Amino acid sequence: MKLFEYMEKYDYEELLLCQDKASGLKAIICIHDTTLGPALGGCRMWTYDSEEEAIEDALRLARGMTYKAAAAGLNLGGGKSVIIGDPRKDKSEALFRAFGRFVQGLNGRYITAEDVGTTVEDMDLIHEETDYVTGISPAFGSSGNPSPVTAYGVYKGMKATVRQAWGDDSLEGKTIAVQGVGNVAYNLCRYLHEEGARLIVTDINQEAVRRAVEAFGARAVDPNEIYSVECDIFAPCALGGVINDETIPQLKARVIAGAANNVLREERHGDQIHELGFYYAPDYVINAGGLINVADELLGYNRDRAMRKVETIYDNIEKVFEISRRDNIPTYRAADRMAEERIQAMKNARSTFLQNPKSILNMKE
Numbered sequence: 001m002k003l004f005e006y007m008e009k010y011d012y013e014e015l016l017l018c019q020d021k022a023s024g025l026k027a028i029i030c031i032h033d034t035t036l037g038p039a040l041g042g043c044r045m046w047t048y049d050s051e052e053e054a055i056e057d058a059l060r061l062a063r064g065m066t067y068k069a070a071a072a073g074l075n076l077g078g079g080k081s082v083i084i085g086d087p088r089k090d091k092s093e094a095l096f097r098a099f100g101r102f103v104q105g106l107n108g109r110y111i112t113a114e115d116v117g118t119t120v121e122d123m124d125l126i127h128e129e130t131d132y133v134t135g136i137s138p139a140f141g142s143s144g145n146p147s148p149v150t151a152y153g154v155y156k157g158m159k160a161t162v163r164q165a166w167g168d169d170s171l172e173g174k175t176i177a178v179q180g181v182g183n184v185a186y187n188l189c190r191y192l193h194e195e196g197a198r199l200i201v202t203d204i205n206q207e208a209v210r211r212a213v214e215a216f217g218a219r220a221v222d223p224n225e226i227y228s229v230e231c232d233i234f235a236p237c238a239l240g241g242v243i244n245d246e247t248i249p250q251l252k253a254r255v256i257a258g259a260a261n262n263v264l265r266e267e268r269h270g271d272q273i274h275e276l277g278f279y280y281a282p283d284y285v286i287n288a289g290g291l292i293n294v295a296d297e298l299l300g301y302n303r304d305r306a307m308r309k310v311e312t313i314y315d316n317i318e319k320v321f322e323i324s325r326r327d328n329i330p331t332y333r334a335a336d337r338m339a340e341e342r343i344q345a346m347k348n349a350r351s352t353f354l355q356n357p358k359s360i361l362n363m364k365e
């Protein structure tokens, strides 16, 4: 990948490589766009096959956050970070505090939170070094782990998508294939089970599978079988790129609606599933609940207010399908159009000069 060519193509602002020999930290912080406000996005810890794969993941995830915040109506930009390492054995206080110092060094341009492989406890360690972190322990007046709220938003978005496909939003009796039953999807499965859906689950972590089978009477399949099982809804809740040339021909579902970021391997796969008649809930629209939740922390966390805003994911999904039908475009393009229109409007807005403590007239001592 030619980095500057890619960054110019999608108009990225910043890509920061973070190295701390003492703690072993190797991390990437990517800020895509801060037109709407400071970049907010989770910190993923994963065992990448290469540095290039980690950089590419950070870039794609950061841009997704810009669109996620814009489509959700938040005054936030898009950013994301990845820590290269095994979350099961490479974590340490020194590692996360070193990461926190890099976040602090960006002086509020990037605010971090949880993502794959990181937890509230990890965020609390980062919080030792910077206030530009969300999803920390409720003891600090925060919202804690955002995953359950993300799950609730995915549940509401899935219902809205089901309504588009079958005319009513009930999940009772629907068979739902869930790929990856970690933080978000375990909570999602609870909502689906309570509404009477039949669950098929898979995970590369057998403990995660066992937990879901025991709690929700789910049927377990191997990771490579999840794409071909007979089901009504395929819910990708693991990593990205899972809608691709190999998997699309296997899918039996009518609806694709899940928590995972960057589900489409390439944009052309979004065109392909549209042409094949799939009802696809764009990932950054349906999984915005966690972001909405932690964004509320910046106002002084109020759970009722946050959950009311998460409920609007249902309406946002309906809006995306309306644009898709009106303009005869795939839903992923409809979502991009919704987000880009808001970002461009703000880029174009030329605010009149306002006297404030930050203006150049107040800089001199």
Ligand SMILES: NC(=O)C1=CN([C@@H]2O[C@H](COP(=O)(O)OP(=O)(O)OC[C@H]3O[C@@H](n4cnc5c(N)ncnc54)[C@H](O)[C@@H]3O)[C@@H](O)[C@H]2O)C=CC1
Binding pocket: 114, 115, 116, 117, 146, 147, 148, 150, 179, 180, 181, 182, 183, 184, 185, 202, 203, 204, 205, 208, 223, 237, 238, 239, 240, 259, 260, 261, 287, 288, 290, 291
């Ligand atoms: N945590 C949050 O609030 C949010 C998470 N997301 C996205 O949702 C997805 C899940 O996030 P979390 O639940 O927080 O992460 P997690 O790490 O708790 O869960 C992911 C699960 O997927 C499993 N997995 C990984 N590769 C797999 C494969 N090839 N096949 C089957 N299972 C596999 C892992 O073993 C793990 O159990 C990620 O894509 C994340 O970026 C999006 C918005 C917010």
Ligand SMILES: CC(C)CC(=O)C(=O)O
Binding pocket: 040, 041, 042, 043, 068, 113, 114, 115, 135, 146, 261, 287, 288, 290, 291, 294
């Ligand atoms: C802001 C986090 C809670 C979630 C996140 O990074 C995401 O929505 O992908």
